[in-house]
Amino acid sequence: MKITIDFRSGLPIYEQIVEQVRRMVVSGMLKPGDQLPTVRQLATELRVNFNTVARAYRILDESGLISTQQGRGTYIWEKPVGEVSQTLRQRALQALAQRYLEEGTQLGFGFPDLVAAIQKLADAQEENRKS
Amino acid sequence: MKITIDFRSGLPIYEQIVEQVRRMVVSGMLKPGDQLPTVRQLATELRVNFNTVARAYRILDESGLISTQQGRGTYIWEKPVGEVSQTLRQRALQALAQRYLEEGTQLGFGFPDLVAAIQKLADAQEENRKS
DNA sequence: ATTACAATAATACAATGATACAATACACTT
DNA sequence: AAGTGTATTGTATCATTGTATTATTGTAAT
Structure with a gap:
């Protein structure tokens, strides 16, 4: 250096x-x-x-x-x-979502549970951001 | 593993x-x-x-x-x-959701995008299950 | 001179790594 | 069966990494 x-x-x-x-x-x-x-x-x-x-x-x-x-x-x-293109971004999101769905399902949760879980977290973050 | x-x-x-x-x-x-x-x-x-x-x-x-x-x-x-599994399940789900939210946000997606992504996947799986 | 603010430094802390150690298992000899 | 050496287990301690918080310094605006 x-x-x-x-x-x-x-x-x-x-x-x-x-x-x-x-x-x-x-x-x-x-x-x-x-x-x-x-x-x-x-x-x-x-x-x-x-x-x-x-x-x-x-x-x-x-x-x-x-x-x-x-x-x-x-x-x-x-x-x-910087080189991550839009389609790559979408594909990355899809991979993330798939993993979340798979692993959540394996834990015995259904789609509504999974949505509710991130909903709750997102709300909590929103709360923190305001304060 | x-x-x-x-x-x-x-x-x-x-x-x-x-x-x-x-x-x-x-x-x-x-x-x-x-x-x-x-x-x-x-x-x-x-x-x-x-x-x-x-x-x-x-x-x-x-x-x-x-x-x-x-x-x-x-x-x-x-x-x-037996007894603890229920709370452990919840904690595991929470961890999953948090990771999904964090990584998705890092990619620049908002909460609605994240929900839509798993929604789409869940629907696709539902389709396959029927056929 | 005083104030405000940005840049830098000091200090304490959290995560990871390197090294030496202690407990157990297991093959082997007797 | 009992003893012994070695390999393999997790443990303990400390060094090294980046992080967070606070204090100090310097500079410009008033």
């Missing part, structure tokens, strides 16, 4: 990290599945607090470029989310 | 194991007296540290579902099912 930080540039450190990691991924220098240095490793290397690196990693994670896993490390995302 | 782990789901690995084993017991896929894979077997199969599996087993043990015995292995508890 040859990330360099310019402390005087005015650009936030985490932004600089985000930008450079993103560039390395896009350019292919970092490939899917590759492990990034740990937040503490990179932090000491850059002489920066590790929370700052963690912040950069979190942003990259939320944008779908990398996958941070507590206790394991952070990795380049296997299949860039 | 067809346990699958999603390293990116944000849910702790040990919880994923707990949930899936619980479901297999409640659904009858695993019967009293059945031996579970050893912590090391399951761990290598899931590409996970065996302590993580051990943690899941310990939780299941404490909840009375299984019996872990040092030097022997872990087994499904002989008669856990």
